[in-house]
Amino acid sequence: MLLALALSALVIVIAQWLFPSPHPTRPGGTADTASSHVAPSPSELAPGAATSDTGAHAQQPTALAQVKPSANQGAGAAKAPGGAAPAGAPSTAPETLPVSTAHAVYRFSNVGASLVSVKMRDYPSRAPGARGEAELVEPGQPLLRYHVILGRDTLPLDRTVFQGSATRAADGSPLVTFHATVGGSTSAVIRYAISPDGYVSHVQGTISSTQTSTTPTEAQGPAYLLIDLPTGLASFEADTLDDQRHLAYAVKPARGDATSTLFSKLDPGEQKLQPGPISWAAAKDKYFLVGLLAADTSSSHQFAEVDMTGGPRTSKLASRAAATAVLPLGGGTGERSFAFDLYAGPQEWRRLRAIGRDFEDVNPYGGFLHPLLQPFATLVMQTILWMRAELKLNYGWVLIIFGVVVRFALWPLNQRAMKTSLKMQAIQPELAVVQKRYANDQTKLQAEMMRVYREHGMSPFSPIAGCLPMLLPMPIFFTLLFVFQNTIEFRGVPFLWLHDISVKDPYYILPLIMGASAFVLSWIGLRNSPPNPQAKMMGYMFPLMMTVLLANVAAGLNLYYAVQNIAALPQQWLLARARKKA
Numbered sequence: 001m002l003l004a005l006a007l008s009a010l011v012i013v014i015a016q017w018l019f020p021s022p023h024p025t026r027p028g029g030t031a032d033t034a035s036s037h038v039a040p041s042p043s044e045l046a047p048g049a050a051t052s053d054t055g056a057h058a059q060q061p062t063a064l065a066q067v068k069p070s071a072n073q074g075a076g077a078a079k080a081p082g083g084a085a086p087a088g089a090p091s092t093a094p095e096t097l098p099v100s101t102a103h104a105v106y107r108f109s110n111v112g113a114s115l116v117s118v119k120m121r122d123y124p125s126r127a128p129g130a131r132g133e134a135e136l137v138e139p140g141q142p143l144l145r146y147h148v149i150l151g152r153d154t155l156p157l158d159r160t161v162f163q164g165s166a167t168r169a170a171d172g173s174p175l176v177t178f179h180a181t182v183g184g185s186t187s188a189v190i191r192y193a194i195s196p197d198g199y200v201s202h203v204q205g206t207i208s209s210t211q212t213s214t215t216p217t218e219a220q221g222p223a224y225l226l227i228d229l230p231t232g233l234a235s236f237e238a239d240t241l242d243d244q245r246h247l248a249y250a251v252k253p254a255r256g257d258a259t260s261t262l263f264s265k266l267d268p269g270e271q272k273l274q275p276g277p278i279s280w281a282a283a284k285d286k287y288f289l290v291g292l293l294a295a296d297t298s299s300s301h302q303f304a305e306v307d308m309t310g311g312p313r314t315s316k317l318a319s320r321a322a323a324t325a326v327l328p329l330g331g332g333t334g335e336r337s338f339a340f341d342l343y344a345g346p347q348e349w350r351r352l353r354a355i356g357r358d359f360e361d362v363n364p365y366g367g368f369l370h371p372l373l374q375p376f377a378t379l380v381m382q383t384i385l386w387m388r389a390e391l392k393l394n395y396g397w398v399l400i401i402f403g404v405v406v407r408f409a410l411w412p413l414n415q416r417a418m419k420t421s422l423k424m425q426a427i428q429p430e431l432a433v434v435q436k437r438y439a440n441d442q443t444k445l446q447a448e449m450m451r452v453y454r455e456h457g458m459s460p461f462s463p464i465a466g467c468l469p470m471l472l473p474m475p476i477f478f479t480l481l482f483v484f485q486n487t488i489e490f491r492g493v494p495f496l497w498l499h500d501i502s503v504k505d506p507y508y509i510l511p512l513i514m515g516a517s518a519f520v521l522s523w524i525g526l527r528n529s530p531p532n533p534q535a536k537m538m539g540y541m542f543p544l545m546m547t548v549l550l551a552n553v554a555a556g557l558n559l560y561y562a563v564q565n566i567a568a569l570p571q572q573w574l575l576a577r578a579r580k581k582a
Contacts, residue, residue: 006545097164099174101196104345106174112158113178113190114142118199118344120288125236126492126500134236136288136344143290143344145228148188148207148329150336155182155207158228162190172196185210192342199345200355208335223329224304225338229283230290231311232263232320237286239503241317246286246486249323250362251306252279254297257370258361263318266310277302279357281325284347287488292325293341293357301339303327346488349381365482376479385489396495399556403563406473411571418575420458427456473564484554493556501556508551510558515547517565524569527576 094111105119117137125134136143146157162178169175176192190205205225229249237243245264252258254277261272274281279302282291294302304326311320329336343355353360364370365377387398430452438445484490490502498505505511522539550558 006549095164097166097176099166099176099194101174101194103197104199106176106194106201106344108164108176108178108192109142110162110164110178112142112145112160113162113164113180113188114144114146114158115192115201115342115344116142118143120199120345123287123346123488123491126238127236127240128238130236134288135234136290137234138230138232139234141231143230144342146190147226147228148336149222149224149226150186150207150329151223153183155186155188157182157188157190160188162188169193181210198351199343201342201344202339203342204337204339206331206335206337207329223331223336225327225329227292227325227327227340229281229292229323229325231322233283233285233288233290235285238500242503243286244317244319246284247319247321248284249306249308249321250282250284250289250291250364252281252358252361253277254279254302257374258358258364260362260364261308263311263321266308266318266321268310268312270310272308274306274308276304276306276326278304278306278325280359281306281323282343282362283323284362286486287491288346289343289362291343291359291362293343293355293359294327295339295341297357300328300330347486348488350385363482363486365479369478373475373479373482376475377483380476380479380483381487388489394495395490395493396498396501396556396559399501399560400563403560404567406476407564407567410473414568414571418571418578423456423458427452427458477561477564480557480560481553484557490554490556495555495559498555501559502554504552505555505558510555510562511547511551514550514558514562514565515543517562517569518543518546521565521568521572524572524576527579 094109096116097108097110099106099108103120103122105121106115107117107119108114109116117135119133119135121133123134125132142158148155148157160180160182162180164176164178167175167177173196174192174194176194177189178191179187179189182188187208187210188205190203193202193204195201207223232247235243245262247263248260249263250258250260251274253274259274266272278294279297280291280293281303282289284290292303306326307324309322311318311322313320327338327340329338331337341355343352343359345351347362349360352362360378361374365373384395384398384402387393387402388395391398391401393401431449434448434452435445438448484502487502491500493501495501497507497509519540522543526536526539546561550561
């Protein structure tokens, strides 16, 4: 079964390489190519121009499709032809407002009242030759951009110069307030209440008319806040390419599991719509993220949809994309309001879980196996973090102890499997006689085989039940395979000769130890067994195959698997001795 799983994975990889996904086809019938597409930047995305990538969604009007013509008119008024600066563009250089907390340094821009960077004091940069802390930043761009749709008008807040101030709330938390007049008749206020002990900001805002009367369109038309997520994130990791391969947008519908869309899965110009209601949306790389969370669970305060667009590519690596979250505005005539939570920081499992709303699922592990692997991911992470906190040991030693504990916890089940294996070996001669005698009478054959099983206190399902204990460690192994890809707790953790257990062993020592221990385990398991060429071939090929497959994965995973193999050797030796006696 393990060989079948591994070969299936190999087939999937080869098939994707040989038969890549076709480019989307334009309405005229010509296929898009990377050279013919240039994905719009967030400021160039026409607010409301949401397009579904599926036929089912294409038949349903989206939240912004209802105001698409008027939204485009408003957006057109905000932009000059040819990409020149619009009339309302700021004429002076943007000013930044720094705000410090115990864990991070935030920087806000007065242009657009947006967050432009978050420097994380607890996480040093691991980029070659770099010093200082890792920083969530998009070079030359803000992390967020805002547009507002009011009836037939679109307010480009991202091009509006705000006046900002930083104060302290009653509880001592930083409070940043921006206010501006947009278009001469609309007042905009945006406030960030930053949590002093985390990376969460509670964002609130009001859009109100400064005129004494409002038109029927303003009073009755739809009102939305469009929030553009980052189009990319700067890398501060030792392996920049691997970090950027993890660039993705994650979305959590109010009803359903979270999904993740890698930048590499979006062709240039390809659009993908996630309909609402949506609890949260995030842009992330390997270890850090910028996430927008609905203020509460009521549908009126959740996001109406999230629109994603593939970005241009100058190489095979997809480092750019665009995503817009659509938030309905509350309130009535003359004043509209909005509220959401902003998380900008590390993907710390405990911190994300404390936020609630299943935010720890920002990395939905396992793809279609997510419903199966997610419970194991939660259990594994809780156990490892608890062991680290209680034992005060390096994560390398924690993984060793965890591997031994898992193996010995399964010892009773493996003992039962061993007894079942010995019984099956004992009744094989009788089953062979029955199969030969009643080869032409299937009814009699089944009845006689059932009789043999009953006489030995077994059932036809005993072999399957005996194999289950051997498969129980596999969900944990596959879970760790995914967990090591994004678990920031393992980032930069040295162990013995390893400088970082979250990346591959540069000397390939652990993969070789893992492969050698797997071979010894198979060799002992085949001793005193009935001749079986297929089992013998698998016993020799499987360790070699696993060594090749795991050579370039996280060193911590190889460490865990090698410990599992070594801890299983005593029981496998006892099984071989019992088989010899039998």
